Amino acid sequence: MPIALIVLAAGQGSRMQSDLPKVLHRVAHAPLLAHALRAGGTLRPDRVVVVAGHGGDAVEAVTRALDPEAIVVRQTEQKGTAHAVAQARAALDGFSGDAVILYGDTPFIRPETLDAMLSARADGADVVVLGFEAADPGRYGRLVTDGDRLERIVEAKDATPEELRIRLCNSGVIVADKDLLFELIDQVGADNAAGEYYLTDIVALARAARRPARVVTCPEAETMGVNTRADLARAEATFQADMRREAMATGATLTAPETVFFAHDTVIGRDVTIEPNVVFGPDVTIESGATIRAFSHLEGCHVSDGCVVGPYARLRPGAELDRGVRIGNFVEVKSAQVHEGAKINHLTYIGDAEIGARANIGAGTITCNYDGVSKHRTIVGADAFIGSDTMLVAPVTIGAGAITGSGSVVTEDVPDDALALGRARQVTKPGYADRLRQALRTLKESC
Numbered sequence: 061m062p063i064a065l066i067v068l069a070a071g072q073g074s075r076m077q078s079d080l081p082k083v084l085h086r087v088a089h090a091p092l093l094a095h096a097l098r099a100g101g102t103l104r105p106d107r108v109v110v111v112a113g114h115g116g117d118a119v120e121a122v123t124r125a126l127d128p129e130a131i132v133v134r135q136t137e138q139k140g141t142a143h144a145v146a147q148a149r150a151a152l153d154g155f156s157g158d159a160v161i162l163y164g165d166t167p168f169i170r171p172e173t174l175d176a177m178l179s180a181r182a183d184g185a186d187v188v189v190l191g192f193e194a195a196d197p198g199r200y201g202r203l204v205t206d207g208d209r210l211e212r213i214v215e216a217k218d219a220t221p222e223e224l225r226i227r228l229c230n231s232g233v234i235v236a237d238k239d240l241l242f243e244l245i246d247q248v249g250a251d252n253a254a255g256e257y258y259l260t261d262i263v264a265l266a267r268a269a270r271r272p273a274r275v276v277t278c279p280e281a282e283t284m285g286v287n288t289r290a291d292l293a294r295a296e297a298t299f300q301a302d303m304r305r306e307a308m309a310t311g312a313t314l315t316a317p318e319t320v321f322f323a324h325d326t327v328i329g330r331d332v333t334i335e336p337n338v339v340f341g342p343d344v345t346i347e348s349g350a351t352i353r354a355f356s357h358l359e360g361c362h363v364s365d366g367c368v369v370g371p372y373a374r375l376r377p378g379a380e381l382d383r384g385v386r387i388g389n390f391v392e393v394k395s396a397q398v399h400e401g402a403k404i405n406h407l408t409y410i411g412d413a414e415i416g417a418r419a420n421i422g423a424g425t426i427t428c429n430y431d432g433v434s435k436h437r438t439i440v441g442a443d444a445f446i447g448s449d450t451m452l453v454a455p456v457t458i459g460a461g462a463i464t465g466s467g468s469v470v471t472e473d474v475p476d477d478a479l480a481l482g483r484a485r486q487v488t489k490p491g492y493a494d495r496l497r498q499a500l501r502t503l504k505e506s507c
C-alpha cells in the first residue's frame with residue numbers, strides 16, 4: 061500500500077520561550093523535525109508533506125535540506141490539528157493509499173510501532189490511532205474504547221470527570237486511508253472548549269460512517285512530545301541513553317557510558333573504546349579498534365582502525381585519520397588528511413593540511429594556515445620529522461623524510477630528505493649570567 065506522510069509542524073511551541081520554531085530545536089544535533097522525518101521515513105513514503113506555520117520560512121528551509129522531495133505547505137492560522145492536516149490536501153492530489161500523520165515535535169516513534177499500525181490497517185481497521193497508558197494523563201486526549209474498538213477521542217478540556225479517569229491516551233499518530241481521512245476532516249467542526257478543529261473528532265465520525273477505528277499501543281516514552289526546554293533536555297537524555305545502549309550492543313566499550321554524548325548520526329565500529337567524557341558533534345565515523353580517550357571532542361571527522369585519539373584532543377570538520385594514527389593531548393586537527401601511522405602527540409594545531417604516513421609532528425607545532433584574509437595549505441611528506449615548536453607558515457611543503465629544527469619558522473618549501481633550520485643562531489657567553497644578575501640588582505637598588 062503506498063504511503064503518504066503528513067508531519068504537523070505549524071504550532072508555535074510558545075512554552076519553549078524561543079524565537080526558533082519548536083520543531084527546529086535540536087536533539088543530538090538534529091532538529092526535532094529531522095527525527096520525526098526519520099521515523100516516518102522508515103516506511104518509505106511515496107510522498108512527504110510537512111505542514112509549516114510559525115517560523116514557516118525556517119521550517120521550510122530545514123525541510124528542504126533534510127528531504128528535497130518533501131512538500132512544504134503552510135497553515136497560516138493555527139486552527140487545530142484537523143485544520144492542519146487539511147492543508148496537505150492539495151499536495152496529496154492524485155495520491156491514493158494510506159496517510160500517516162506524525163507530529164514534528166514527537167521525535168521517538170519507532171519503526172516497529174508504525175508497522176504495527178499499518179498491520180492493523182491491513183487487518184481491516186479504517187482508522188488506526190496510536191495510544192499509550194499515561195502515568196499522568198493530564199492534558200492528553202482520552203481514548204474511549206469498547207473492547208477492541210475505538211469509539212471516540214475526547215480532549216481533556218472537553219472530557220467529563222469520568223472520561224478524565226481514562227488512562228489510555230492519544231499520542232497523535234494516526235493512520236487512515238487518505239481519501240477517507242479528508243472526507244472525515246470535511247465533517248469536523250470547531251464546537252468545543254478550544255474552538256479548534258480537532259483531528260481527534262475523525263474517530264467518532266468514522267464510527268458513525270460504520271468505518272471501524274482501532275488503537276495500537278506503545279510505551280509512553282516513545283510518544284514523548286517536546287513542549288518545554290525541560291522536555292527537550294529529557295528527550296536528549298532519552299536519545300543519549302538509547303545511543304549508548306546501541307553502541308555497546310554493537311561492540312563498543314564505553315567505560316563510563318553516562319558521560320559520553322553522541323550525535324544522531326555517530327557511527328561507531330566494533331571494538332572501539334570510548335573513555336569517559338567524550339563528546340561527538342555531527343558526522344563522525346569511528347572505525348573498528350580505535351580508542352577515543354577521555355575528554356575529547358570530535359565533529360565532522362573520520363577515525364580509522366586502530367587510531368588513538370586523546371586524551372583532550374579536538375577533531376574538527378574535515379579531519380581524516382588513516383589507520384593507526386596517534387593524536388595526543390591538546391591537539392586540534394581541522395580539514396586535514398593524516399596518513400597511516402603518523403603521530404601528532406602534543407599541543408599542536410594542524411589545519412588545512414596533509415600529513416604523510418609515519419610523519420612525526422613535534423610538540424607545539426602549528427600550521428599557520430590563515431593570514432587574516434585567506435586559508436593556505438601545508439603538506440608534510442611521508443616519514444618527515446617536524447621538530448618541536450615548528451611554525452609551518454602556509455602555503456608550504458615539507459618533503460618526504462625531511463627534518464625541521466625545533467623552534468623553526470618555516471616559510472619556504474623544504475625538499476625531500478633536507479634539514480631546514482629557520483631560527484636565530486645561539487650565542488653562548490660564559491660567566492655572563494652572573495654579570496647580568498649583578499647589573500640588574502644594581503639597577504633595582506638605584507630606583
Ligand code: UD1
Pocket residue numbers: 068069070071072111113135137138139140141142143144163164165199200201202213215229230231232257258259260285
Ligand atoms: C493533541 C491531540 C491530543 C493528544 C496530544 C498528544 C488534538 C485535538 N489533540 O493535543 O488528543 O493527546 O496531541 O500530544 O489533536 N499543530 C499544527 N497546527 C495546528 C495545531 C497543531 O500544526 O493548528 C501541530 C502542533 O505543532 C503539534 C501537533 O500539531 O506538533 C499537536 O498540536 P498541539 O497543540 O500540541 O496538540 P495538543 O493540544 O497537545
Ligand code: CA
Pocket residue numbers: 285287
Ligand atoms: Ca502537544
